[in-house]
Amino acid sequence: MSKLVFFDIDGTLLDHDKTLPAKTKEAVRLLRDKGVYTAIATGRAPFMYEDLRKELDIHSFISYNGQYVVFENEVIYVNPLPPDPLERLIGKAQEKGHPLVFMNELTMKANHSDHAYIHDSLASLKFAHPESLPDFYKDNELYQTLLFCPDEQERFYEETFPEFTFIRWHPYSVDILPAGGSKAAGIKKMMEKLHFKMEDVYAFGDGLNDKEMLEEVGTGVAMGNAHPLIKAKADFVTADVAEDGIYLALEKLGLL
Structure with a gap:
């Protein structure tokens, strides 16, 4: 695998009604078929999106904005509150x-x-x-x-x-x-387990907790529904989550 893509959940994988668009699910499947590694990076707790991970067949994730990192169902990093x-x-x-x-x-x-x-x-x-x-x-x-x-x-x-x-x-x-906790910090911990260069890492997000992540990775993608500050930090702005923004961006970036 030569590429790695991280997805936020709310407003990114899930639309405004908290449902997974069919084209988004298809995009994740196509990425996997093409040998692109997929992972989740979210502020949510692990127990809040077990069903989503199963539906997308994703087994690596960054929870709690980087404080709880799992690679292939193995906990590799935790950073509890003092x-x-x-x-x-x-x-x-x-x-x-x-x-x-x-x-x-x-x-x-x-x-x-x-x-x-x-x-x-x-x-x-x-x-x-x-x-x-x-x-x-x-x-x-x-x-x-x-x-x-x-x-x-x-x-x-x-x-x-x-x-x-x-x-x-x-x-x-x-x-x-x-202090200092972020999705970007969690991504760095996962990268220690993988043999990727950061320029080959992509991330999709829409909220204020995605800022550091979009700045750190090689290509940061903001959803069309993203906070204006997040759009300003992104390398690429795609369509709204409800308008198949993930699928369209992956096509334009040459990953599908």
Whole structure:
């Protein structure tokens, strides 16, 4: 195999209704038939897209924006959140009335039993409000935590907790990662297992958590529905996810 392609999920592989377009599925199959290696790079937890991996026959993936990396069904890298600053952040969030969802490789638990911000944010991914288990973080390594607060209140956390990187993905929700964490860092870890040159690596994305990834790889492709900042960082901008953007880009790039 001489090429490697990473795909984001939401807004990239999955359309605005969280369904997999037929042409996208066909494109991934054609890539594999042509000997192009395919992988997923997402902010989602591994348990959130098992069915998608099975449907696409993809066995290598970067979850939690680079904090949990799997190559051919083998975990090769993990980067959990540092527990001490996380505990301080939890305390501040509780003072401000901002709920959290704690996430490891197997499940997610909330520190609030029923909160509108959690409902609205996770519903956009077609997931329900998680079970409340406020002490879950004490006994489990976490690879990502979701903070639920309006945009104007995010800066407080960014300034107070330099141990973390904060990436907004919803009007009410922010991903919390270890400082410096990114999909690009996860890609580098996977590249250590492969014999590819970075110029032979392609990546497709649409959200703010895709910025470093599109900058790092040889060819970064932004979906037509991508955030304007992501389009500005990309080497190539394709059509909207709902207009077969992946298939069209792969054709134009000579990969199909």
